[in-house]
Amino acid sequence: MISVLLVDDDQELTGMLGQYLEREGFQVTAVSTGEDGEIQALSGVHDIVVLDVMLPQLSGIEVLRRIRAVSQVPVLLLTARGDNIDRITGLELGADDYVPKPSSPGELVARLRAILRRVHRADLPATEVIKTGQLVLWPGKRQALWNDVRLEVTSTEFSLLEELARNAGQVVSRQDLSLNGLGCPLTRYDRRIDVHISSIRQKLGPRLDNTAWIQSVRGLGYLLIAE
Amino acid sequence: MIKPSRLFSKLFLAFWLATSLTFFVGIGISVLDGLSPSDPGLDALVKAEERLLQQFGIDSARQLLLVLPPPHGERVGVYDSGGALLAGSPVVHPAFERSVVSQDGSVLSLRSTRAPGKDGGNQPGLSIPLLVGAVMSALFSAYMAYYLAWPLAYLKRAMREVAQGRFNTRVKPMMGHRRDEIVDLAADCDRMANQLKLLVEAQQTLLHDISHELRSPLTRMQAAIGLLQQDPARQEMVARIERESVRMDTLIEGLLTLARLQGLPETIEREPLEIIELLAVIVENAQFEASIKGCQVQLQACSSFTRRANGELLYRCFENIVRNAVRFTRPGTTVVIAAEVDTLASCLTVRITDQGPGVESQRLESIFQPFERGTSDASTGFGLGLAIAYRAVELHGGSVEAHNRPSGGLEVEISLPSRD
Numbered sequence: 001m002i003s004v005l006l007v008d009d010d011q012e013l014t015g016m017l018g019q020y021l022e023r024e025g026f027q028v029t030a031v032s033t034g035e036d037g038e039i040q041a042l043s044g045v046h047d048i049v050v051l052d053v054m055l056p057q058l059s060g061i062e063v064l065r066r067i068r069a070v071s072q073v074p075v076l077l078l079t080a081r082g083d084n085i086d087r088i089t090g091l092e093l094g095a096d097d098y099v100p101k102p103s104s105p106g107e108l109v110a111r112l113r114a115i116l117r118r119v120h121r122a123d124l125p126a127t128e129v130i131k132t133g134q135l136v137l138w139p140g141k142r143q144a145l146w147n148d149v150r151l152e153v154t155s156t157e158f159s160l161l162e163e164l165a166r167n168a169g170q171v172v173s174r175q176d177l178s179l180n181g182l183g184c185p186l187t188r189y190d191r192r193i194d195v196h197i198s199s200i201r202q203k204l205g206p207r208l209d210n211t212a213w214i215q216s217v218r219g220l221g222y223l224l225i226a227e
Numbered sequence: 228m229i230k231p232s233r234l235f236s237k238l239f240l241a242f243w244l245a246t247s248l249t250f251f252v253g254i255g256i257s258v259l260d261g262l263s264p265s266d267p268g269l270d271a272l273v274k275a276e277e278r279l280l281q282q283f284g285i286d287s288a289r290q291l292l293l294v295l296p297p298p299h300g301e302r303v304g305v306y307d308s309g310g311a312l313l314a315g316s317p318v319v320h321p322a323f324e325r326s327v328v329s330q331d332g333s334v335l336s337l338r339s340t341r342a343p344g345k346d347g348g349n350q351p352g353l354s355i356p357l358l359v360g361a362v363m364s365a366l367f368s369a370y371m372a373y374y375l376a377w378p379l380a381y382l383k384r385a386m387r388e389v390a391q392g393r394f395n396t397r398v399k400p401m402m403g404h405r406r407d408e409i410v411d412l413a414a415d416c417d418r419m420a421n422q423l424k425l426l427v428e429a430q431q432t433l434l435h436d437i438s439h440e441l442r443s444p445l446t447r448m449q450a451a452i453g454l455l456q457q458d459p460a461r462q463e464m465v466a467r468i469e470r471e472s473v474r475m476d477t478l479i480e481g482l483l484t485l486a487r488l489q490g491l492p493e494t495i496e497r498e499p500l501e502i503i504e505l506l507a508v509i510v511e512n513a514q515f516e517a518s519i520k521g522c523q524v525q526l527q528a529c530s531s532f533t534r535r536a537n538g539e540l541l542y543r544c545f546e547n548i549v550r551n552a553v554r555f556t557r558p559g560t561t562v563v564i565a566a567e568v569d570t571l572a573s574c575l576t577v578r579i580t581d582q583g584p585g586v587e588s589q590r591l592e593s594i595f596q597p598f599e600r601g602t603s604d605a606s607t608g609f610g611l612g613l614a615i616a617y618r619a620v621e622l623h624g625g626s627v628e629a630h631n632r633p634s635g636g637l638e639v640e641i642s643l644p645s646r647d
Contacts, residue, residue, distance in 0.1 A: 010443055010446070010447070012447055013443070013446055013447050013450055016447065016450035016451060016453075016454055016467075017450050019454060020450060020453050020454050020457060023454075023457050023458070024457075054439060080438070080439065080442060081442070101442055101446050102442055102445040102446040102448075102449045103446075103449065104449050104452065104453050105449065105450050105453035105454070106453055106456075
């Protein structure tokens with residue numbers, strides 16, 4: 001069973017969300033402080049973390065920063081509706097996705113499943129390998145090598161990179177990236193793809209001529225240079 | 228850096244006109260004085276010489292020049308037609324020469340180094356002071372006008388910045404070491420900008436808190452609706468949704484009350500009110516709620532205390548504090564409300580004490596701010612009750628303080644004077 005960690009100071013809410021998620025087939029652990037959230041998230045027991053940004057004392061953003069310093073466990077942020085700064089900061093720090101508050105629990109489950117689908121690709125044989133240039137990807141194991149060095153990417157970043165690598169040298173539209181990488185259609189003013197891509201770019205570093213390995217093609221999408 | 232302002236031009240013109248006029252009038256008077264022979268000695272001497280020569284001859288003229296020598300630096304001499312000096316001192320470059328028929332009939336020549344009556348030497352002396360005076364007065368006026376106008380130019384710029392919402396603008400440091408009313412004005416402007424900044428920040432924090440507080444019950448409602456959709460048999464979720472909607476209603480009402488309390492004290496209606504009676508009603512109502520927890524609410528009040536007050540606001544105020552105490556006191560304990568009248572200071576002191584966990588000492592003041600919570604439990608209360616109570620007492624001229632009791636629990640002390 002998939003284990004979900006809920007980190008939110010509103011215990012009434014986590015109680016109800018817990019019941020909802022359990023009925024949807026998840027196993028739920030709920031904690032109400034950032035400190036407990038960090039400890040639990042790094043325990044390795046949970047498959048995915050649902051993290052509220054507005055936590056008293058230690059904020060959700062800080063918890064995320066601490067988690068990402070050592071772990072690539074998938075993190076779904078609960079952000080205040082309309083607060084774009086938290087949202088972008090969260091994605092930049094390596095959150096896999098976010099759900100605005102208030103949202104229906106159904107929406108939360110859909111986003112959780114989308115992330116988990118990307119992580120647990122049971123349909124893929126563990127031996128499948130994608131190679132392009134200096135990049136080697138094992139989608140089944142969610143592992144990546146860049147220049148023969150292990151590449152630390154979040155699961156969302158991995159999915160986007162995989163989508164780009166499968167079509168290396170070709171432009172992949174932002175819509176396709178959103179559908180196949182994030183698991184949901186692109187909405188207006190959605191900056192998630194761009195934030196994730198920018199994060200991957202940083203991890204790949206620049207090419208010899210100082211340009212990026214992932215090129216953005218205005219109005220079309222992104223392209224991974226194959227060489 | 229700052230272009231000359233209208234004020235500068237006006238002040239400059241006014242100062243310049245004033246100083247120049249004074250100066251010109253002064254010059255004018257001295258010029259009028261100078262119209263009388265500027266060197267009466269020389270003039271008179273030359274005239275006297277002429278007359279003496281005509282009437283008494285060269286000897287008298289010589290004697291006069293011996294007795295009355297010309298003023299220092301000047302020379303007067305009498306020559307005969309052949310050019311020989313007969314009397315006085317030799318005049319090499321005569322500025323004045325006149326032929327005089329002497330008493331004995333000979334034609335003599337009277338020479339002087341300066342023409343009498345025509346004060347040529349003074350002419351350049353008058354135009355130079357005029358020029359210097361005009362320039363000096365212009366410089367002085369420009370300095371005065373600049374001295375007064377430039378701080379105002381800075382002030383103007385600073386006020387424009389503030390009006391555009393840049394409340395970090397500070398103008399006093401630009402005033403240097405001046406000490407005058409303009410600097411005081413600048414300091415006041417800085418204070419105003421700072422006050423505005425604090426107000427806007429408080430407003431934004433409040434707005435942020437309100438949206439968060441409204442969002443929490445909404446999110447819980449969404450969760451309850453989700454559970455209900457998942458399993459329509461869970462009818463208890465309907466009650467939960469109702470509870471959340473009541474919470475939101477309470478929150479909005481609290482916000483409206485707080486907004487009303489932000490107004491001026493004059494806008495609050497007042498009527499004579501027996502405060503002890505009011506407390507008794509609140510205690511009675513709180514008793515019911517407390518009994519669920521196995522707690523008691525006790526009123527220890529003596530005499531009566533009547534003052535003009537707004538009953539609704541004071542009721543809410545005491546009710547909020549008492550309910551707070553009932554909520555946090557441990558089960559089975561007693562909440563004590565002690566009312567004491569200080570006849571000397573004509574002031575009522577109400578102490579509401581619970582036997583709960585108390586409040587961290589650094590938050591004893593901030594619990595009276597909107598949305599500051601006593602505990603981290605997000606589901607209880609809205610953090611507006613104490614803010615409303617505080618403001619209500621303030622509007623009645625009183626004060627509220629919170630202390631932790633040495634024996635544990637929180638004590639809220641309300642002082643209410645008998646008149647505002």
